[in-house]
Amino acid sequence: MDDTYRPAARxxxxxxxxxxxxxxxxxxxxxQIVAPVGLAMVELADGFKAAIPHTREVNCRTAAEMASNA
Numbered sequence: 581m582d583d584t585y586r587p588a589a590r591x592x593x594x595x596x597x598x599x600x601x602x603x604x605x606x607x608x609x610x611x612q613i614v615a616p617v618g619l620a621m622v623e624l625a626d627g628f629k630a631a632i633p634h635t636r637e638v639n640c641r642t643a644a645e646m647a648s649n650a
Contacts, residue, residue, distance in 0.1 A: 584641060588620040589634035596646050597624060598639035604646065 583598070589612065591597070596604040605624035613619045618634030632638060641649070 583639050584645070585637040585639055587634060588632040588636045588638050589618060591620050591622065591632075591638060591640060592642075594643050596641045596643070597622065599624075599626075599628075604641060 591607060591610060591612075593607050593610045595607050597607060598604055605626050605628065607622050608625050609621075609623035611621040612634075613621060614634075620632045620634060621629075622632060623629045
């Protein structure tokens, strides 16, 4: 499957984000902060936490995209 990049502002819980090692981890917790700065606060299934600017493009897949890739 090709890499799909979306702005962090579009991320949703249950989607999967690519890690540096090429694996995909599910987003288990997501908080979208819109003011004063647009950030997506994510926690992945492996415990990794990050704040991603809304404008950053993130390599991610929806649950349906992951299922069709299996």
